[in-house]
Amino acid sequence: DTEVTQTPKHLVMGMTNKKSLKCEQHMGHRAMYWYKQKAKKPPELMFVYSYEKLSINESVPSRFSPECPNSSLLNLHLHALQPEDSALYLCASSQGGGGPYNEQFFGPGTRLTVL
Amino acid sequence: GDSVTQMEGPVTLSEEACLTINCTYTATGYPSLFWYVQYPGEGLQLLLKATKADDKGSNKGFEATYRKETTSFHLEKGSVQVSDSAVYFCAGAGGTSYGKLTFGQGTILTVHP
Numbered sequence: 001d002t003e004v005t006q007t008p009k010h011l012v013m014g015m016t017n018k019k020s021l022k023c024e025q026h027m028g029h030r031a032m033y034w035y036k037q038k039a040k041k042p043p044e045l046m047f048v049y050s051y052e053k054l055s056i057n058e059s060v061p062s063r064f065s066p067e068c069p070n071s072s073l074l075n076l077h078l079h080a081l082q083p084e085d086s087a088l089y090l091c092a093s094s095q096g097g098g099g100p101y102n103e104q105f106f107g108p109g110t111r112l113t114v115l
Numbered sequence: 116g117d118s119v120t121q122m123e124g125p126v127t128l129s130e131e132a133c134l135t136i137n138c139t140y141t142a143t144g145y146p147s148l149f150w151y152v153q154y155p156g157e158g159l160q161l162l163l164k165a166t167k168a169d170d171k172g173s174n175k176g177f178e179a180t181y182r183k184e185t186t187s188f189h190l191e192k193g194s195v196q197v198s199d200s201a202v203y204f205c206a207g208a209g210g211t212s213y214g215k216l217t218f219g220q221g222t223i224l225t226v227h228p
Contacts, residue, residue, distance in 0.1 A: 006158075042204055042218035043159065056215065090158055103149070104208075104216055106159040 004107035006091050012113045015081060021110045023074040023091030030096030032074040033104065034066060037088040049074060050096055081114045088112070117142040121205045121219025128195055128226050136190040136222045138179075138205035146209040148181055148188040149216070153202045162190075162203070195226045 004025045013019050023032065031050045035043035048056035049068040063085075065077040074091055088111050092104040122137040140146055150162040150172070163172030168183030177192045188205060205219040 040202065040221065040223060042221050045215060048215070088158075092159075103147070103161060103164060105161070106151075108158040 004091055004093055004105050006089075006107035006110050008110055009108070010111045010113075012115065013078065013081065014115050015083075017081075018077070018079045020078065021076040021089055021091075021112075023076075023107055024072055025093040025105070026072055027093060027105065028071075029093035029105075030071060031094045032068065033092040033094075034064075034074070034076050035090040035092065036085075037090055037109070039088075043090055047076075078112075081112075083114050086112055086114045117146070117207060117217045119205050119207055119217050119219040122222055123220065125223035125225060128224070130197055130226055130228050131194045132226075134190070134192040134195045134199075134224070136203055136205075136224075138188045138190065138219055140186045140188065140205075140207040140217070142186070142207060142209070142217075144209060145183070146186075146207040148179075149206045149208070150177070150179055150188070150190050151204045151206060151218075153204065153221075155201070159204065195224070197226045197228055200224055200226050 007022045033048050034046040036046055037043040045058050046060045047066045052068045063080045067075040088109045090109045091107040094104045118141045120139050147166045149164045151159040152162045153159050163174045165172045165181035168181055171180045179188050179190045181188055202221045202223050204221045206216045208216050
């Protein structure tokens with residue numbers, strides 16, 4: 001299985017809602033990533049988990065809260081979002097360990113709209 | 116810090132035309148280099164990769180060679196198809212950016228019949 005899955009595919013939420021995005025991989029990868037992507041722009045890194053521990057937080061607002069329950073799962077909890085947070089949220093995974101080779105496999109993304 | 120400079124688009128071609136999208140990477144050390152493609156409404160797919168100098172990545176008729184002297188990784192295809200219309204991102208990893216991919220700005224390719 002060389003796939004990263006993400007649910008839901010689409011999400012519409014109000015600014016007072018609480019919702020969660022889910023990501024799953026079964027490739028035995030030990031690094032998992034959340035990216036935010038605006039239309040026709042490159043993905044922007046938000047968080048990196050390495051061996052289930054948060055290793056990189058790119059100064060993301062606290063209304064985004066990541067969670068890594070186990071090595072296969074990655075969640076992104078959303079609360080009190082703003083309309084400018086509307087974007088495609090991508091999850092990725094890689095073998096982990098950094099070094100000279102860091103191929104990341106991306107999921108299809110969750111298209112988030114904040115009203 | 117690390118950076119990727121990618122040829123800006125958009126690029127519009129007729130079917131069967133030749134494609135070149137330039138990409139150069141600035142980093143300490145020798146990063147691995149990648150080309151990702153994003154079709155409309157989808158996530159990113161790895162198109163090809165190279166992990167060391169002189170490596171040549173190829174997939175679906177696309178090719179790119181890792182040139183050490185210039186840290187360049189230009190994407191080429193001899194004959195594009197309408198189905199190649201997408202956004203192409205050059206990216207690098209390694210060097211000083213442990214665990215992080217550095218992306219170029221992306222190039223929008225549109226191929227007309």
